[in-house]
Amino acid sequence: MRDVSTPALVTAARTGGLADTVHDLADRVPALAQLARRDPADPGRWHHVSAAAFRAEVLALAKGLLADGLRPGDRVAVMSRTRYEWTLFSYAVWSLGAQLVPVYPTASTEQLRALLAATEADTIVIEHEQHAMTVAAACGADRRLRRVWQLDQDCVGLLSGLGGHLPDAEVHRLRRAVTPRDTAAVVQTSGTTGRPRGCVITHGNLAAECDTLLAGWGRLTGPPGTQPSVLAFLPLAHSYGLMVQVACLRGGILLGHEPELTPQALLPALASFRPTFLFGVPYVFEKIYDTARRAAEEAGRLRMFDVATATALRYARAVERREQGHGHGPGPALRARHAVYERLVYGRVRGVLGGRVRNAVSGGSPLRADLGRIFAGAGLTVYDGYGLSETSGAITACPPGRVRFGTVGRPLPGCAVRIAQDGEVWVRGDVVFAGYVDEHGTSPHDGWLATGDLGHLDEDGYLVITGRKKDIIITSGGKSVAPLGLEERVRAHPLVSQCLVVGDNRPYVAALITLDPEALAHWRRYRGGLEDARPGDPPEEGVRAAVQRAVAVANASVSRAESIRAFRILPGEFSVADGLVTPSLKLRRAAIERAYATEIEALYAG
The missing domain is CATH 3.40.50.12780 (ANL, N-terminal domain)
Incomplete structure (x- = not known):
């Protein structure tokens, strides 16, 4: 350990x-x-x-x-x-x-x-x-x-x-x-792998969580001399x-409030409220990026947007290497190109958020590393973090000024992380809850909470989450596959909304994929697709070919035994309303596999 x-x-x-x-x-x-x-x-x-x-x-x-x-x-x-x-x-x-x-x-x-x-x-x-x-x-x-x-x-x-x-x-x-020991709230777990459970969160738990974040990260919430502001939409x-x-x-x-999490409601609210700091989940940052890219294409500036994105990515990688002691940072030519796109593109992207946000936090699930780098290169640093209902929010976060993309940071001050022998992440600290409402105690591990997540610590103590223990797929050939990484890489394609990898006790790995309705309509307008297609119509060959390329890119990162060998594009998205997605936008794997058992069987027919 x-x-x-x-x-x-x-x-x-x-x-x-x-x-x-x-x-x-x-x-x-x-x-x-x-x-x-x-x-x-x-x-x-x-x-x-x-x-x-x-x-x-x-x-x-x-x-x-x-x-x-x-x-x-x-x-x-x-x-x-x-x-x-x-x-x-x-x-x-x-x-x-x-x-x-x-x-x-x-x-x-x-x-x-x-x-x-x-x-x-x-x-x-x-x-x-x-x-x-x-x-x-x-x-x-x-x-x-x-x-x-x-x-x-x-x-x-x-x-x-x-x-x-x-x-x-x-x-x-x-x-x-x-007193701090008294119960403040009984908060439900998301229930991604089973029935939701009620977590007893004390006044002391929430006070420790928030006071630690304010002491360590508070200066990031707004420019000096200005009252920070946050729009709550989670x-x-x-x-x-x-x-x-x-x-x-x-x-x-x-503090302001926005009740709807859809881009159509959230983006206008951000533009009018003009927060100085953003608390979000990967879905929000993905939607911000995808919306900006579609707007650029509609304005006839897609090529410029894509070049600006590539420049932001290179710039952030150069800064990252310098901070890790492996380089001198962006060179003169890269800095000059970056300054040009700051005027032409990056400022406009930040303007979608009201124009004042320069730092943000992403939680709920890990943010894709390159998406974090793109935002950083565009002048918006996203601090990825990790936590559970049982930890009153975050228990790890990237330290101020020391973001490491692809990780969820180091333990919050006053907290500790342990990697068990089987790769499970254990945590400890004042933010850990008092127990489940219908049970006693938090963990059988001498004060450590076993999270059910798998991960590892890098050489500097940054935590990398690789998946859930219960989500590990074991094929009929005995190969263990962590689906999270594959799913994230497939979802990186603008057309893809959700991806669920399956294959437990099956001969190979397969996937159920849903498409983003707005992205699909945009693709059809600008790629010569079926503009009069209705929701639920089978995807045309061009759409399927685009998704096939996304799957191929994801497969390039794993061995053949771990790769997605078949996939099915579903007619609609998984949703909270049908019980297939948690309110925190995580997929309910078991529920999806039950609901789409016929489609999964078809992936392995013959």
Whole structure:
């Protein structure tokens, strides 16, 4: 086994809970713009909410919840997209010493029923009538909720009025009784390899996570002298999204919300909000790049864009070699070309994000190394990180100024990573959760959490994730294949949306592939395809040939026994709605293999 650890940057909190942040900040800088709300009449305008005003709203809502019967230790489920009220309810619930149970807004009846039973939450906040129908179906005669509060029926206003007669001191008394060891939230795992499990995340876990990130990476969130700003668009029901919310409030970072993760909604929101820092997942950075490339082709500038991309890639590689002591960095000719494309291309790409973002974080799954280099060469450094629901967010990240593409960085300060003999990644630190809601303890490994992920540490202690233990494919010939790398290389092609490699107990490796609808429509417009083709129509020969080339490029990186020998292009994408993708955009392998069993069998027929 090999261990690597990083000295702590912050001292673990000994007293208090997460809600203290709201009240302390309002006392110190009451006029500070703490949150931003989109103007309902003009989505391009944002109105700031001061620290003092937000505290007043939190207090009013907390008093309403108290008047409604909520007590310390009670669990409140929140089933909503990422929006202002989600953050408001978080801090009102925490102010009373109660606990959050985040629910993905796409949760099915069965998923919601299981979550409510496991957590024993008896109050739920929902967004709209469709959620109300899901709740009604999930709660039969054997289980009843004490209260259902609905956001689009102004439950915030109703609750705030309900508690108007209570003194603020009642809330403060309960808030001051909260300790770092108390549970802040019961967060679901993504359930990529089995049923989701409820992770007990304490106030101390989230405080350690966010304070460490702010101490070590805070200077990257915005230029000196400017208040940093972040647009939250990841699901707040996920530990990553929850961490972003808490970090912004603890760090005095202006926080906005965008409920939709589609490019059509997200890109205009980024352009109008103009954040200084971006928290995303690989899907977001892939979409930003693909959208920019399609826009360049539509403007007749594809060749220039591709040359600029190649220049950015060469520039970033030269900088990377210099930082690792293997070269002198970009030469004069490369620097000159890079300066030209900074004016013509790179600045425009950053302009899609509002023009102020120069640093970002990617999490959820590893970012493709060359995509990270392209963004770095274009003036946007993406710090890749790694974490689990069980680690309250990240537990590794590339250190400031020392990005190593293709890795997920080193342990966060105060944390440690160990590689077990079978290649499994184990982790330890104050950010590791208190246990599963229906079990006791975190790990049988003397304080180490076995993550289920496979990886290795390079010579400088940077972690490289190679896949999940449960995802390893063993062909009928006995060859072990880690599908993650192959899938990422296939997905690097602009036409490809998703790729699932199969082959367990089969004679060879094969793949199910889906296409990006927007990229496909664009390809048909500019490559002479079937422009009148409808969704679900079989791909024409040119499309299949393009995907075949993507598969061939992926195969070039592995042995023949590990290569994809057959593939099927499916008529539609895997989605959250059909239960084949998690809300954090990871593929549910077992569910996909069940749903497409016939197509998989056809890959091996004859």
